[in-house]
Amino acid sequence: MTNQHKLLVKATKSVENLSELNPQLLREIKGRLKGINIIIAACLSLIVQLFIVISRLGRLPDLNYEIKQYSRYCFSYAKSRECHTNLLGHWDINWQLFWLDSFIDLSIVIIIALLIGGVYLLISDLIKEQQRGTLNFIQFSPQSARTILTGKILGVPVLLYLAILLTFPLHSVAAFQAGIPLSLIVGFDITVIACCWLFYSLALFFSLLKTNFIAFKPWLGSGAVAFFLLLTINKFSYNYNGVNNNILDWLFLSNPITILSYYINDSNLSSFYNHHLSVENLREISFYGQHLWYGSSAAIGFILINYWIWQHWIWVGLKRSFDNPNHTNFSKSQTYWMTGSFMFYALGFTLQTTKSGELFDNFLLLQCFLLCFFLGLMALLSPKYQILQDWARYRHQSKKSQRILSHDLLFGAKSPGIVAVAINLAIATIYTIPALLIFDFTKSSQRVIWGLVLGVSIILLYGLIVQFILLTRHPKRATWSLITVLTLVIIPPLFLGIAGIQDTSSAYFITFLPTLAIENAQFSTIITVLLGQWLAISLTGFAITRQLRQLGKSETSIIN
Numbered sequence: 375m376t377n378q379h380k381l382l383v384k385a386t387k388s389v390e391n392l393s394e395l396n397p398q399l400l401r402e403i404k405g406r407l408k409g410i411n412i413i414i415a416a417c418l419s420l421i422v423q424l425f426i427v428i429s430r431l432g433r434l435p436d437l438n439y440e441i442k443q444y445s446r447y448c449f450s451y452a453k454s455r456e457c458h459t460n461l462l463g464h465w466d467i468n469w470q471l472f473w474l475d476s477f478i479d480l481s482i483v484i485i486i487a488l489l490i491g492g493v494y495l496l497i498s499d500l501i502k503e504q505q506r507g508t509l510n511f512i513q514f515s516p517q518s519a520r521t522i523l524t525g526k527i528l529g530v531p532v533l534l535y536l537a538i539l540l541t542f543p544l545h546s547v548a549a550f551q552a553g554i555p556l557s558l559i560v561g562f563d564i565t566v567i568a569c570c571w572l573f574y575s576l577a578l579f580f581s582l583l584k585t586n587f588i589a590f591k592p593w594l595g596s597g598a599v600a601f602f603l604l605l606t607i608n609k610f611s612y613n614y615n616g617v618n619n620n621i622l623d624w625l626f627l628s629n630p631i632t633i634l635s636y637y638i639n640d641s642n643l644s645s646f647y648n649h650h651l652s653v654e655n656l657r658e659i660s661f662y663g664q665h666l667w668y669g670s671s672a673a674i675g676f677i678l679i680n681y682w683i684w685q686h687w688i689w690v691g692l693k694r695s696f697d698n699p700n701h702t703n704f705s706k707s708q709t710y711w712m713t714g715s716f717m718f719y720a721l722g723f724t725l726q727t728t729k730s731g732e733l734f735d736n737f738l739l740l741q742c743f744l745l746c747f748f749l750g751l752m753a754l755l756s757p758k759y760q761i762l763q764d765w766a767r768y769r770h771q772s773k774k775s776q777r778i779l780s781h782d783l784l785f786g787a788k789s790p791g792i793v794a795v796a797i798n799l800a801i802a803t804i805y806t807i808p809a810l811l812i813f814d815f816t817k818s819s820q821r822v823i824w825g826l827v828l829g830v831s832i833i834l835l836y837g838l839i840v841q842f843i844l845l846t847r848h849p850k851r852a853t854w855s856l857i858t859v860l861t862l863v864i865i866p867p868l869f870l871g872i873a874g875i876q877d878t879s880s881a882y883f884i885t886f887l888p889t890l891a892i893e894n895a896q897f898s899t900i901i902t903v904l905l906g907q908w909l910a911i912s913l914t915g916f917a918i919t920r921q922l923r924q925l926g927k928s929e930t931s932i933i934n
Contacts, residue, residue: 402529
């Protein structure tokens with residue numbers, strides 16, 4: 375048997391094994407790894423690498439001129455900013471800095487290409503599957519949801535993976551020439567892979583959500599990732615301090631570009647970066663008062679754990695959404711744990727300072743994040759109209775455990791989600807209040823506690839309003855619920871700001887940040903506002919109960 379024949383047999387067996395292991399992956403690879411596609415991907419990769427190298431070479435001093443020259447890569451640049459020659463008459467070049475810059479440039483390009491390009495490709499592919507009707511066929515195949523979705527993640531961006539793989543020689547050479555330890559190179563690769571898995575999982579989850587703007591989903595998803603990268607890179611590159619010492623640092627650390635700071639630090643060339651990508655910035659961040667980012671191992675470990683926890687929750691919703699498209703994306707019991715995870719991280723980054731004023735501002739920002747989190751949770755826990763109608767009409771025919779109303783509202787997949795949202799709000803409040811009592815707010819402790827209670831109440835009211843709209847028969851009820859919530863959240867503070875009303879005015883009690891209005895408010899005013907909120911909550915809850923009873927009636931009884 376010739377060597378070529380042996381290789382052909384091995385390749386055939388590999389394909390057969392891949393087909394048995396993950397048929398979806400084989401389908402994606404066969405559909406994309408074609409001659410012209412491979413050539414285009416390879417050419418684009420080589421062009422980008424060539425551009426990076428040429429742009430860096432262009433900053434070297436010109437060997438053909440003997441006049442004074444200035445270059446970042448001259449050893450004397452840091453002192454006199456003028457290049458000098460050595461005893462042989464050659465320019466004295468800091469090649470380590472040259473290769474470090476090349477490595478960082480290529481690393482940033484790799485991260486941006488993988489995250490933005492991969493997210494776009496995955497969302498676009500799943501949207502096309504939905505439009506062609508092949509997604510339903512895939513969903514009813516004997517493969518598990520994890521096998522199919524893993525095949526999508528590994529197979530859809532396969533040409534992008536090929537282009538990135540071709541950068542490996544230059545990336546490795548630049549790293550070793552810059553004096554970067556092998557352990558950090560491996561740590562970087564693992565972090566980027568974990569980050570891609572998280573973002574790709576989120577992209578699949580987003581593409582499976584039922585919305586009216588399907589055609590814009592790929593651009594919206596990749597645009598959101600681009601905005602996230604731009605925001606965190608800009609903050610890291612141009613802010614002297616580099617950190618906020620609040621919950622925004624959580625987003626900041628979710629960008630794998632941040633770990634490039636350790637590469638610069640270990641190369642002893644940090645003085646050339648003027649506090650850009652500085653480890654000193656990372657060392658200012660704390661988590662429950664503990665500074666965890668002094669060493670690269672601890673930083674990479676924390677980032678990987680953070681990625682793992684959130685990709686775990688995304689996959690919980692992803693598999694549920696893929697297997698049961700008509701149900702909510704999370705079971706109610708799972709959201710209780712998810713809220714606990716969110717509060718654990720959010721509060722940890724909030725408590726980064728001991729100064730009363732800064733701590734108060736951090737809690738205001740935490741309340742903004744709570745609002746965003748719970749608005750998303752409301753959407754995930756809101757069953758479709760038909761499911762709610764069937765629940766209201768046929769619940770009495772269910773199992774005995776499901777006929778217990780309290781149990782069904784807390785854990786049932788088909789019941790309204792507002793009670794589960796209220797429990798999640800209670801979990802967030804109970805977890806946060808001890809921090810308000812323990813940490814030093816001086817005279818602001820009671821103010822922040824009341825602000826938290828009022829803020830949680832108004833979020834619950836928003837949730838009830840959303841549920842009320844979703845129970846109507848209007849064909850665009852989902853769109854109207856979104857418009858209503860955005861109006862309630864954005865218009866009041868925007869109007870008050872345009873009117874020039876100070877943020878300590880009692881008028882801010884009608885916004886999602888009532889904490890601002892508490893400073894000059896009397897205790898009786900706070901109690902009155904709270905009672906008013908709960909009156910509105912009770913009335914809306916009563917209206918929802920009435921609607922559910924109406925839904926529970928048969929069509930014939932409604933007609934009669």
